[in-house]
Amino acid sequence: MSEPVLQVKNLKVYYYVEAGAVKAVDDVSFDLDFGVKMGLVGESGSGKSTMALALMRMIKPPGKIVGGQMILGSTDLVKLNEEQMRQLRLSRIAMIPQGAMNSLNPVMRIDKQLIDGMLDHNVIMSKEERARRVNELLEMVDLPPKVAKMYPHELSGGMQQRVTVAQSISMEPDLIIADEPTSALDVVIQRQVMETINRLQQRLGLSVILIGHDMGLMAQTVDRLAVMYAGRMMEIGETRAMFHRPLHPYTELLIKSLPVLENKGVFSGIPGITPSLLNPPAGCVFHTRCPKAWDLCENTTPQFVEAESGRWVACHLITA
Ligand code: ATP
Numbered sequence: 225m226s227e228p229v230l231q232v233k234n235l236k237v238y239y240y241v242e243a244g245a246v247k248a249v250d251d252v253s254f255d256l257d258f259g260v261k262m263g264l265v266g267e268s269g270s271g272k273s274t275m276a277l278a279l280m281r282m283i284k285p286p287g288k289i290v291g292g293q294m295i296l297g298s299t300d301l302v303k304l305n306e307e308q309m310r311q312l313r314l315s316r317i318a319m320i321p322q323g324a325m326n327s328l329n330p331v332m333r334i335d336k337q338l339i340d341g342m343l344d345h346n347v348i349m350s351k352e353e354r355a356r357r358v359n360e361l362l363e364m365v366d367l368p369p370k371v372a373k374m375y376p377h378e379l380s381g382g383m384q385q386r387v388t389v390a391q392s393i394s395m396e397p398d399l400i401i402a403d404e405p406t407s408a409l410d411v412v413i414q415r416q417v418m419e420t421i422n423r424l425q426q427r428l429g430l431s432v433i434l435i436g437h438d439m440g441l442m443a444q445t446v447d448r449l450a451v452m453y454a455g456r457m458m459e460i461g462e463t464r465a466m467f468h469r470p471l472h473p474y475t476e477l478l479i480k481s482l483p484v485l486e487n488k489g490v491f492s493g494i495p496g497i498t499p500s501l502l503n504p505p506a507g508c509v510f511h512t513r514c515p516k517a518w519d520l521c522e523n524t525t526p527q528f529v530e531a532e533s534g535r536w537v538a539c540h541l542i543t544a
């Protein structure tokens with residue numbers, strides 16, 4: 225039986241703004257097994273990036289992790305101090321950022337940027353070993369060796385994103401979080417970079433959390449799918465089973481609106497707007513838009529339960 229690389233339990237991440245607490249991640253629980261690629265989807269503002277930043281322990285004020293656990297292997301990331309967490313970043317858990325442009329240093333050659341993270345973790349390497357590792361990493365992300373001596377502005381957007389992928393795997397972490405890694409690229413380049421990530425995932429046996437809006441891309445890419453809405457987890461399961469037979473009405477609507485999902489943030493197939501996370505609806509957070517809602521949904525929050533083996537759902541249709 226496979227075992228989890230990550231167990232998230234009752235995680236709560238709130239942003240404390242003047243008007244109150246924005247409940248961006250509210251009581252979210254899930255497990256991720258070793259070597260599994262999980263997609264995290266949901267409309268804009270559902271809490272996906274907050275989830276990713278929380279896992280990296282990179283939530284900045286006014287945001288705060290207010291409760292729960294994030295157990296990586298046997299370490300609860302919530303309990304680590306900043307120095308302990310710094311040591312784990314890159315070596316056990318790494319992130320591929322949304323835009324390579326903002327994450328690469330414009331005045332540093334690529335080889336130095338690839339090696340810097342390792343040096344920061346006190347990895348001792350001779351000059352030759354460093355050069356060899358840089359070449360190896362470039363080769364793994366399908367970039368030619370000459371890229372080592374180049375600066376970011378000399379590379380295309382797709383090549384820059386490949387450099388950030390190489391950075392993320394430089395210390396062979398167990399888990400990689402990719403927050404819309406290809407959203408800034410054109411569709412053809414997006415697919416190519418995704419193929420590289422897929423290949424690396426298999427070659428290195430990585431576990432991956434892929435955040436995105438594109439359900440079509442998810443359908444082709446991930447083993448498992450997690451659906452968030454208004455800071456809460458609605459459904460998690462095996463991708464094919466979810467597409468074949470969604471159990472949660474929100475998942476069903478997301479799948480039905482598939483043809484327009486290339487358009488970031490616009491899920492035009494679902495009528496209504498996402499609720500304010502300052503004051504989310506009572507009961508099921510989705511009841512204001514759910515075509516199957518009834519009075520129970522307005523005042524009672526559905527439990528997130530394992531409806532079938534490996535399939536978790538928060539909906540009264542399953543439990544009532
Ligand atoms: P997108 O798909 O647009 O990136 P998302 O699903 O990643 O959205 P988050 O960016 O995590 O969602 O946002 C979740 C909620 O938290 C939103 O209501 C957002 O307005 C709020 N939020 C995010 N960052 C902050 C912040 N720094 N201060 C206050 N509220 C924030």
Ligand code: SF4
Nearest residue numbers: 508511514521539540
């Ligand atoms: Fe719809 Fe009710 Fe299920 Fe929520 S609990 S998704 S409102 S049927």
